[in-house]
Amino acid sequence: MIDGLPPGELRFLFIAGRPCLDLAATVGERWRRSFERLRTPDDLSRWLVETGMCDSPPPVEQAQLEAARALRDAIYPAAKSAGKGALAPADVAEINRWAARPAPAPQLDRRRRVRWVAERPVEAALASIARDAIDLISGPLATRVRECAAEDCALLFVDTSPPGRRRWCSMDGCGNRAKTAAYRRRHVRTHERN
Numbered sequence: 185m186i187d188g189l190p191p192g193e194l195r196f197l198f199i200a201g202r203p204c205l206d207l208a209a210t211v212g213e214r215w216r217r218s219f220e221r222l223r224t225p226d227d228l229s230r231w232l233v234e235t236g237m238c239d240s241p242p243p244v245e246q247a248q249l250e251a252a253r254a255l256r257d258a259i260y261p262a263a264k265s266a267g268k269g270a271l272a273p274a275d276v277a278e279i280n281r282w283a284a285r286p287a288p289a290p291q292l293d294r295r296r297r298v299r300w301v302a303e304r305p306v307e308a309a310l311a312s313i314a315r316d317a318i319d320l321i322s323g324p325l326a327t328r329v330r331e332c333a334a335e336d337c338a339l340l341f342v343d344t345s346p347p348g349r350r351r352w353c354s355m356d357g358c359g360n361r362a363k364t365a366a367y368r369r370r371h372v373r374t375h376e377r378n
């Protein structure tokens with residue numbers, strides 16, 4: 185256990201449907217205690233590999249970790265406002281600053297595979313996440329950013345379902361738990377009546 189957290193809680197989630205929201209999900213349980221999943225520079229290095237943005241773990245310094253957290257903390261409120269109202273100027277400035285930096289470049293090999301390369305892989309990954317955030321926040325999917333409806337989850341995700349009525353971050357996680365709980369409540373009520 186780390187600070188009372190079971191190790192499973194520190195695993196990274198990639199279910200939001202967009203890299204910028206996956207970065208936002210590196211803060212866990214925003215509805216309750218907002219714990220940090222990017223605790224050390226190595227965590228960020230591992231996250232970048234797990235996203236698929238880096239082929240091998242890049243060296244990460246403390247300042248780069250802090251930069252990633254600052255970008256994340258600008259993306260979260262900007263994405264959560266889901267197309268409503270004006271954005272906070274500080275969040276906009278932070279996202280724009282990163283989006284202006286060079287993103288990874290695609291490089292083709294003879295087998296038609298693409299590798300994404302960058303001189304500064306950490307900064308380039310943050311640049312590409314900031315660009316993803318701009319695309320999401322300014323585009324038609326801005327109003328499809330949802331917060332998971334489960335009481336004990338506050339994950340932001342993009343609802344790309346055609347009717348646009350998705351409520352949970354994942355069907356097998358929160359969706360399933362909500363259905364089981366509803367079933368149990370109905371069952372208990374029926375039981376009490378008899």
Ligand SMILES: [Zn+2]
Binds near residue numbers: 339358
């Ligand atoms: Zn959820």
